[in-house]
Amino acid sequence: MERAPILKLEHLGVTFPNHPVFSDLNLTIRQGEVWSIIGKNGVGKTTLMRTILHQLRPTHGKITYLPSQKDVTIGYVPQFRNIDADYPLTIKDFVGLNLTGWKLPWLSTKERAKVTKILDQTGLKQLAKRPIGQASGGEKQKAYLAQALVEAPNLLILDESTASLDPVTKTELLDLVAELNQRLNLTVLFVTHDIPMAQKYTQHYLMLTPSGIEQGPIAKLTTEKVWEGENV
Amino acid sequence: MFSYEFMRNAFAAGTIIAIICGIMGVFVIARNMSFLTHTLSEIGFSGAAFGVFAGWAPLNGMLLFTVVSSIIVGQLSARSERREAATSAISALFIGLGILFLSLANKNASYATSILFGSVIGISASDVQQMLWLSLFVLIVVFVIYRFLKFDSFDHTGARVKGLWTNVLSITFLVLLALSVSVAAQIVGSLLIFILLTLPAATAKYFAHTVGGMMILAIALALIGVWSGLVLSYVTNFPVSFFIAAIEAIFYFIALGWQRLQTAE
Numbered sequence: 001m002e003r004a005p006i007l008k009l010e011h012l013g014v015t016f017p018n019h020p021v022f023s024d025l026n027l028t029i030r031q032g033e034v035w036s037i038i039g040k041n042g043v044g045k046t047t048l049m050r051t052i053l054h055q056l057r058p059t060h061g062k063i064t065y066l067p068s069q070k071d072v073t074i075g076y077v078p079q080f081r082n083i084d085a086d087y088p089l090t091i092k093d094f095v096g097l098n099l100t101g102w103k104l105p106w107l108s109t110k111e112r113a114k115v116t117k118i119l120d121q122t123g124l125k126q127l128a129k130r131p132i133g134q135a136s137g138g139e140k141q142k143a144y145l146a147q148a149l150v151e152a153p154n155l156l157i158l159d160e161s162t163a164s165l166d167p168v169t170k171t172e173l174l175d176l177v178a179e180l181n182q183r184l185n186l187t188v189l190f191v192t193h194d195i196p197m198a199q200k201y202t203q204h205y206l207m208l209t210p211s212g213i214e215q216g217p218i219a220k221l222t223t224e225k226v227w228e229g230e231n232v
Numbered sequence: 233m234f235s236y237e238f239m240r241n242a243f244a245a246g247t248i249i250a251i252i253c254g255i256m257g258v259f260v261i262a263r264n265m266s267f268l269t270h271t272l273s274e275i276g277f278s279g280a281a282f283g284v285f286a287g288w289a290p291l292n293g294m295l296l297f298t299v300v301s302s303i304i305v306g307q308l309s310a311r312s313e314r315r316e317a318a319t320s321a322i323s324a325l326f327i328g329l330g331i332l333f334l335s336l337a338n339k340n341a342s343y344a345t346s347i348l349f350g351s352v353i354g355i356s357a358s359d360v361q362q363m364l365w366l367s368l369f370v371l372i373v374v375f376v377i378y379r380f381l382k383f384d385s386f387d388h389t390g391a392r393v394k395g396l397w398t399n400v401l402s403i404t405f406l407v408l409l410a411l412s413v414s415v416a417a418q419i420v421g422s423l424l425i426f427i428l429l430t431l432p433a434a435t436a437k438y439f440a441h442t443v444g445g446m447m448i449l450a451i452a453l454a455l456i457g458v459w460s461g462l463v464l465s466y467v468t469n470f471p472v473s474f475f476i477a478a479i480e481a482i483f484y485f486i487a488l489g490w491q492r493l494q495t496a497e
Contacts, residue, residue, distance in 0.1 A: 076393040098394065
């Protein structure tokens, strides 16, 4: 049975003053799919993600969230966060920051349970009381992931979030994302320059290049194709 | 000491100030706004001088200037890379204006000194009441927007991704800060107000394990500084702002030393 689409990009284009970033992008992303978004620096990968996140308005075309905009909730994990090493913010508190709203300053029992559950799912339960500023690179990325997932989004964007990690930690994090994808039917957009990781962990690719846009099943993304136009 | 009404008023005002500064200070530190707070205090001086010139209570002049300018500062320095330069320019302009208003008001240097460095004896019961209402307003707004403010202050990237109105939050915070500066300047003076809005929270950062804990510790440190400062000032007749500044600075250096020891271990 074909999976239901959750995101449809039609003739999408973003132009900054005198500088078209990308144009005529057509893409359908279905529930539970894992896509890698690749392309060298400056081709518009982050611009595309910011457009999907409603932070930028497309210049052309449109994005449709299906079945409706309120049904598609997005979690975003960036590569870096500007967090002071001395902040008295434990990993548990950091994850709980994402539980906002016009509510009392402290978390309710239900909200605390949500945080505990996601810490458990991301393997951070033992590190819940560690200050986020003192966590290792891999632990921080896991904490960013847990924060993005605490509100149970159905679309997760990993924006070069494994770029600064060593190979073992990178694999650990992506194994975790793959497991969550399977268990929660989470849709994942993985922005990366790491082609072997994209080939191992994703099912589809979208390659942005200065000359155009290419997409397809990840099996068709050969190293030759990537290097042809120095595309990553 | 408590047989004098001015001392009772000073202790009541000092307690209100310590609580408000402890809470707001946590966000000032998290948002890296120490320099901006310093500027707001200088704007407060200018506002107080304007109040004197216009025949108003200095606090009302301070409120007008700090609130209006906090909105302008927020707009001008929304981009962090130009925050320092914009803040310096505004700071210079307002100190100049403060001197001009004092000169136009024909007030002598001792009047300027009491605005700049604060005064214990000048606080009346009605001043305390006005400070209490203003502080309650600040505390209620912080209580209502607490989760948004905490997210934006401690993880700005996350808050932006979440789609929080970070610019609106930033300006709201600056207005609250302006109100806090105006309230707190009554005792420590406009020149030294940033001490209470930055040092207790900066010290607490090194000892607390949670944001709530940082707030409680910052309030406690501010209370110790203000109460001890008032007692020492009463006993020695030296300015209260000197004692508060010295006590808070000592706490901060102890915290830095403790942090170094921890890192070295």
